[in-house]
Amino acid sequence: MKMTHVIVEGHVQGVFFRSYTERQASLLNLNGWVRNIGNGTVEAMFAGADKDVAAMLEWLKIGSPGSRVDNLRVETVDSDEKVTSFEVRYNHH
16 A cells, blocks of 8 residues: 655654644545654654645644644655554554
C-alpha cells in the first residue's frame, strides 16, 4: 500500500498536536497513525485519496493551535501496514 510518511519539525510536542492531527485525518477519511518521536518531532503515516492526503499536508504546514511547524519532511513509501482507521500511537520509552 502506498502511504505518505511525514516528519513534522518545530514546537509540536506538548501542544496536543497529535490529537488535532488525529481529528483532521479523521475528517479527511485518512487511515494511518501519528506519534511523538524522541528528538522533539512528530512522525505520521497517512493513506487515502490523493486530494485528502494533499489537504492533510497543507493542514500540517500550519499545525494545531499552540504549535509552530518549522519544516515538513514528506515521502511516499510502500508499506505492508494494514491500517483501517487513524490512531495516535504512544511510544514506550
